Amino acid sequence: MAYAHPDPNAFRAVVWQIVRQIPRGQVATYGQIASMIPAPDGIDAETYARLAPRWVGEAMNAVSNVDAPDVPWHRVINGQGGISLPPGIPAALQQRSRLEAEGIRFDARERIDLGVYGWAGPDKTWLEANHLLAPKPLREPPANDGGQLPLL
DNA sequence: CGTTTGACTACGC
C-alpha cells in the first residue's frame, strides 16, 4: 500500500523465496528477513532499514490474499515475538493455530520465545547463491551462563 | 482535498 519500493514485484519475490526457507516449527521476524535483502540503489541503508520491514509485511499480506500454498507466511512475526495481524481477524487466528500445530508455544502474553523458536536464517551457501546478506541476528536474552568471553 | 492508517522498529521514559 504505502512505502513504495522501487521494484515491488521483485522485492516480494525475494521475500517469498526467503520465507520458503523457514523450517517448520520455527519463525522469522519482518526485520530479520528485510536484513537479508540488499537495499536497492538510490536508497541509503538507514532509510532502507526503516522501511523494509513494512515492505516485508506487505509481501506477507499479498501471500495471504492468494494463500500461496508453498509460502509459509504464518512463520513471519514481529520483533517482539508476536503476531502483527490485528487480533481476532480470521487470518490472525489462522496464523496462530498453524504455528501451534507446528509445536510453537505462545506465552501468557501471546508471544513466542524467539530464543527458542527463532530461525537462524538460511545457510551461507544458499544466501550467496541468491545474492542475499547474512540476517541480522535476532536479539534474545543474553543467557550468559558461563558464556565464552571474547578473546582478544 | 485534508486526515488517517498501516502484517514494523528503534528509542526514550
Added chain:
DNA sequence: CGCGTAGCCAAAC
C-alpha cells in the same frame, strides 16, 4: 519490561 512516539509516504476515507 511495557507503553508511547517518531519516521515514512502512498492509499483509502
